[in-house]
Amino acid sequence: MKKIQARYYHNGRVSPIKLIVMHSMEAPEKPTTAEAVANWFATSSPKTSAHVCVDSNSSVRCVDDNDTAWAAPNANASGLHIELTGYARQTRAQWLDAFSLATLKNAAKVAAAWVKKYDIPIRHLTPAQVRAGHKGFCAHVDVTRAYPGTGSHTDPGAVFPWDRFLAMVKAEVNGEPAKPVSWSRTLVYTKGKAMMKGADVEAWQAILNELGYDVDVDGLYGLGSTEATKKAQSKLKVLVTGTVDKTTWQAGQKAASK
Ligand SMILES: [Zn+2]
Numbered sequence: 001m002k003k004i005q006a007r008y009y010h011n012g013r014v015s016p017i018k019l020i021v022m023h024s025m026e027a028p029e030k031p032t033t034a035e036a037v038a039n040w041f042a043t044s045s046p047k048t049s050a051h052v053c054v055d056s057n058s059s060v061r062c063v064d065d066n067d068t069a070w071a072a073p074n075a076n077a078s079g080l081h082i083e084l085t086g087y088a089r090q091t092r093a094q095w096l097d098a099f100s101l102a103t104l105k106n107a108a109k110v111a112a113a114w115v116k117k118y119d120i121p122i123r124h125l126t127p128a129q130v131r132a133g134h135k136g137f138c139a140h141v142d143v144t145r146a147y148p149g150t151g152s153h154t155d156p157g158a159v160f161p162w163d164r165f166l167a168m169v170k171a172e173v174n175g176e177p178a179k180p181v182s183w184s185r186t187l188v189y190t191k192g193k194a195m196m197k198g199a200d201v202e203a204w205q206a207i208l209n210e211l212g213y214d215v216d217v218d219g220l221y222g223l224g225s226t227e228a229t230k231k232a233q234s235k236l237k238v239l240v241t242g243t244v245d246k247t248t249w250q251a252g253q254k255a256a257s258k
Contacts, residue, residue: 001110003061006041006049010068015077017118018135019125020111021143022165023050023071024086024156029099031057033085038062050081052110056102059110065117073150075130075143080114082107088141088157095161096202096217098209104165111137112172122169124162137166164206180253187244189226196221204244208232210256 025037034055041049041062049069053060063069063081071081085103086095094100115122125136127145141154181203187196202219209215213228226242233240236251244252 001052001059001061002035004035004038004042006038006062006069007043007045008041008047008070009049009063010070010076013066013068013077017065017080017114018078018120018133019075019080019130020114020120020137021072021075021079021081021140022107022137022156022160023081023083023140023153024088024090025053025083026087026155027085029056029085029103031055034058034060034083037083037085050083052081052107053083053085054103054107054110055085056099056106059106065114072140072143072153074147075138075140078133080118082110084156086156088153088155090157090159092159092161093216093218095157095159096164096206096209098212098214101206101209104161105168108165108168108172111169115169115173122166122173124166137162137169180257183244183246183249186246187221187225187229189221189223189242191223201225204229204249204252207249207252207256211235211252 027033027037034053038053038060047070049063050071051063051069053062068076069081084107086100121136123136125134125138127142130138130142131146139156144151144153181200184200197220201221202217205215205217208228211232213232215224215228229244230240230242232252233248238248238251
């Protein structure tokens with residue numbers, strides 16, 4: 001991992017490592033943002049830092065694990081802090097778009113190494129658990145809630161996709177791809193009818209994003225998903241219908257896992 005040492009941090013730690021804390025940088029989704037924010041931590045930022053900054057194509061080390069980053073009051077002593085490119089205001093769909101999926105995957109790699117090294121359980125702690133000193137993952141917003149009146153940060157937002165992120169971390173720890181959702185029904189959009197909805201739709205939309213077809217990962221199979229599916233089908237050399245049958249699903253899943 002490349003390193004750009006942050007300017008503000010404490011040498012060493014006064015507590016053992018217990019928490020992996022997720023943040024959003026509140027900076028635009030660009031493949032150079034991890035470097036840009038790391039440079040900002042190194043030079044002109046106010047008194048703030050994090051251990052690693054992550055964007056869609058890289059992770060940048062800013063503070064060593066054994067040093068204390070200045071990232072979230074009350075969670076600095078025991079925390080390892082990851083800054084994700086993006087905004088706390090992002091919707092779940094925006095956290096699961098192509099850029100963010102790539103960013104989350106990179107962050108999952110960093111977190112997985114910590115999970116193994118520091119024996120951190122792969123679970124999202126409640127603010128009460130954070131306050132009680134449990135080991136696990138949390139968001140900056142959970143730290144803010146755990147210690148009322150000590151901060152106002154709400155990153156990385158109320159709808160951060162913990163389910164997907166922790167599944168990615170698990171997959172990295174186990175050295176295997178995240179357990180794929182399997183095909184269970186044909187996904188089809190019919191104009192004038194209610195859109196099909198569900199976890200399988202969301203999984204297919206994530207596959208489309210991984211294949212480079214930008215689509216909202218909102219779990220609703222509508223016109224946008226249909227059009228993206230058609231493009232993917234053409235590329236995958238399966239029948240171009242805009243509906244997701246078992247053949248299309250499996251071809252997409254196979255291509256996305258490469
Ligand atoms: Zn934060």
